[in-house]
Amino acid sequence: MAFVTRFAPSPTGPLHLGHAYSAILAHDMARAAEGQFLLRMEDTDLERCRPEYDALIQEDLDWLGLTWNGPIHRQSEHIVHYNARLETLEGKGLLYPCSCTRSDIRSALAAPQEGVAFAVYPGTCRDRGMGTRQREDALRLNLAAALRQLAAADLSFIETGSAHAGHHRVDSDQAQRQIGDVVLSRKGEDIVAYFLASAFDDGDQHVTHVIRGEDLFDFTPVQVILQHLFGLPTPIYHHHRLIRDPEGKRLAKRDDARALSKYRAEGATPADIRRMVGLPNP
Numbered sequence: 001m002a003f004v005t006r007f008a009p010s011p012t013g014p015l016h017l018g019h020a021y022s023a024i025l026a027h028d029m030a031r032a033a034e035g036q037f038l039l040r041m042e043d044t045d046l047e048r049c050r051p052e053y054d055a056l057i058q059e060d061l062d063w064l065g066l067t068w069n070g071p072i073h074r075q076s077e078h079i080v081h082y083n084a085r086l087e088t089l090e091g092k093g094l095l096y097p098c099s100c101t102r103s104d105i106r107s108a109l110a111a112p113q114e115g116v117a118f119a120v121y122p123g124t125c126r127d128r129g130m131g132t133r134q135r136e137d138a139l140r141l142n143l144a145a146a147l148r149q150l151a152a153a154d155l156s157f158i159e160t161g162s163a164h165a166g167h168h169r170v171d172s173d174q175a176q177r178q179i180g181d182v183v184l185s186r187k188g189e190d191i192v193a194y195f196l197a198s199a200f201d202d203g204d205q206h207v208t209h210v211i212r213g214e215d216l217f218d219f220t221p222v223q224v225i226l227q228h229l230f231g232l233p234t235p236i237y238h239h240h241r242l243i244r245d246p247e248g249k250r251l252a253k254r255d256d257a258r259a260l261s262k263y264r265a266e267g268a269t270p271a272d273i274r275r276m277v278g279l280p281n282p
C-alpha cells in the first residue's frame with residue numbers, strides 16, 4: 001500500500017521542538033516506507049497567518065534536512081474547494097448559521113490544542129434555518145443530524161499511535177458530548193475552519209497516514225464523519241506523544257524561547273534537535 005503522510009503547520013508562529021518532532025517523525029516514516037511526505041500550510045485564518053512564518057517554516061524544515069514531495073499545498077489557495085464542501089453539507093441539511101460570540105468562533109478556527117479549553121457548543125442556534133443566515137454568522141455542523149444520516153456507515157478508524165493503538169468505532173454519544181457542533185466556516189469573511197479543511201485535504205490529497213500530536217486524538221471522529229459525508233477515504237491515524245517543557249506543559253507557538261530558529265542561531269545542529277526530541281539520527 002502506498003504511504004502518503006503530511007506535515008500541516010499553521011503559519012501563525014515559528015516552529016518549535018514539538019513541531020520538529022512531528023515533522024521528523026512523519027518524514028522518517030514516509031522515507032522508511034518509500035512513500036511521500038507532503039507539506040501543507042493550514043493558513044485559512046488570514047488574520048493570524050503570516051507569510052514570514054510560512055517562509056521560516058520552510059527554512060526550518062530545510063535546515064532539519066527534511067524534503068517534501070510536490071508543491072506546498074496552501075489552504076488559502078483552495079478556498080473554493082472548501083466552499084464547495086460547505087455547499088454539499090448545506091444540501092444535506094447539515095449546516096446552520098450561528099451568531100454566538102466571536103471569541104468562541106475565533107478559537108474554533110484553529111486545531112484544538114491540549115491546555116486550551118475546547119468548548120463544546122451548547123446548540124443555541126441549532127434550530128435556525130440557513131435562510132436566517134446573516135453575513136457575519138459562522139456555520140456549524142449539526143453533528144447529531146450527520147450521525148443520523150450516517151447510521152448505516154462504518155464510522156471507524158485505525159490508530160497506530162501507542163497510546164490508543166487499535167480499531168476505533170465512532171461512538172455517537174461520546175462524539176456529541178466531547179466534540180459537538182463544530183464551526184466549519186466563519187462565513188462573512190470566507191474563512192474556513194480547521195476541521196473541514198483538514199478532513200477534506202487528507203482525503204483529497206490521498207493521505208494514507210495522518211501523523212500528528214496526541215491532543216487531536218479525541219477530535220478524530222468528526223474528521224472521519226466529514227470524510228464520509230464528502231465520500232472521501234479515511235486515513236490511518238498515528239497520534240504521537242507531545243514534546244513538553246520542563247514543567248510538563250505542551251509546547252505552544254507562543255513559547256518562542258523554544259523556537260527552532262533560536263536553537264539554530266545558538267549553534268545547535270539538526271542532530272542535536274533529533275536528540276532533544278528523542279528521535280534517532282539517520
Ligand code: GLU
Pocket residue numbers: 008009010042111198211212213216
Ligand atoms: N494545523 C494543525 C496544527 O498546527 C494541524 C493539525 C493536524 O495535523 O491535523 O495543529
